[in-house]
Structure formats: structure tokens, C-alpha cells
Amino acid sequence: MLIAIGEDADGGRLDAVIRGMLARHQKVPGFGHRVYRTEDPRATHLRQMSREIGQQKGNTRWFEMSQRIEALMKREKQIDANVDFYSASMYYMLGIPIDLFTPIFAVSRMSGWTAHVLEQLANNRLIRPRAEYTGPPYPQTFVPLEQR
Numbered sequence: 001m002l003i004a005i006g007e008d009a010d011g012g013r014l015d016a017v018i019r020g021m022l023a024r025h026q027k028v029p030g031f032g033h034r035v036y037r038t039e040d041p042r043a044t045h046l047r048q049m050s051r052e053i054g055q056q057k058g059n060t061r062w063f064e065m066s067q068r069i070e071a072l073m074k075r076e077k078q079i080d081a082n083v084d085f086y087s088a089s090m091y092y093m094l095g096i097p098i099d100l101f102t103p104i105f106a107v108s109r110m111s112g113w114t115a116h117v118l119e120q121l122a123n124n125r126l127i128r129p130r131a132e133y134t135g136p137p138y139p140q141t142f143v144p145l146e147q148r
Contacts, residue, residue, distance in 0.1 A: 001029050002065050002089065003098075014065060018072050030085025031073050041138055042083040050086040053093045062089035 005017050021028055047067075054060035066089050070081045084105065091101050120127050 002062055002092075005065065014068055015072060018069055019076070022076060028069070028073060030081055030088070031077075031079045032082065039080040040082045041133070043081045043085060044139070046083055046086040046090065047081070050090045050093070053090055057093050059093065062092060065089075 005014050018028060047070075050063045050066065051060070054063040063086075066081075066086055070085065073079050073081070087105070088101060091104065092098070096104070116127055
């Protein structure tokens with residue numbers, strides 16, 4: 001989607017493309033989640049990683065475009081980015097071919113999907129996971145392994 005919009009990170013084209021998608025009731029990739037009704041906590045981490053990779057590579061254009069789209073979606077539709085939204089710009093900046101984005105998405109989820117299928121088969125019951133996070137407050141400070 002970012003490549004299709006072009007290199008117009010601060011101009012009106014980006015806003016016009018996204019608003020046009022919304023006007024046509026098209027889904028904007030990377031927004032909304034069937035479980036998280038507020039910001040997906042994993043998306044916060046990937047946003048930061050995307051920013052850092054862009055800075056390391058000396059090209060923050062894709063991150064800046066993503067941030068602009070995220071702000072527009074929040075303002076226009078009150079929808080937060082999901083974990084996959086910033087993955088695309090991160091993968092791209094890492095030099096991963098675009099054709100591999102979907103396989104990487106799927107492979108990273110295979111063990112969880114498989115576990116769900118096995119559990120559902122064992123119990124003859126469809127599982128619709130819903131959980132409320134009760135762990136320590138976000139964000140946590142990273143402690144290097146040597147210091148734990």
C-alpha cells in the first residue's frame with residue numbers, strides 16, 4: 001500500500017488515497033483487530049522497531065508515511081493499527097522481498113494455529129480466544145539477559 005501511494009510522505013496524496021479508500025468503504029490494511037478494541041500492545045513495539053530500523057538505514061520515509069496513515073485512521077475512524085501494520089515497513093527496510101511478507105506472517109503464526117486446531121479437535125469444541133491482559137503494566141523496561 002505504501003509503495004502504491006508513492007513517495008509522498010508529507011503531501012496530500014497520502015491523505016487523499018486513504019480518505020478515498022474510506023469513502024469507498026474499502027479496508028485499509030493493518031487496521032482493526034477482532035479481539036483488541038483498543039491499541040494492540042504488540043503494535044506499539046513494532047512501531048518503535050520500524051522507527052529504529054528506518055533510522056539505522058537512513059530512510060525514515062516508510063515509517064513517517066505509516067505514522068501519518070495511523071494518525072489519519074485514528075482521527076477519521078477511531079481505529080488503531082494492528083501488529084501487522086508496521087511489520088510491512090519493517091520487512092521492506094530489512095530488504096525482505098514483498099512476495100515473502102505473507103509467508104512470514106503465516107509461518108510466524110503456524111504453531112499457534114496448530115495448537116488451536118489440536119485443542120479444538122481434542123475437545124470437539126470451537127475455541128474463540130478472548131483474554132484480558134493481567135500482567136505487569138505496559139511498557140516494561142528491557143533488562144539484558146546478563147543482568148537478569
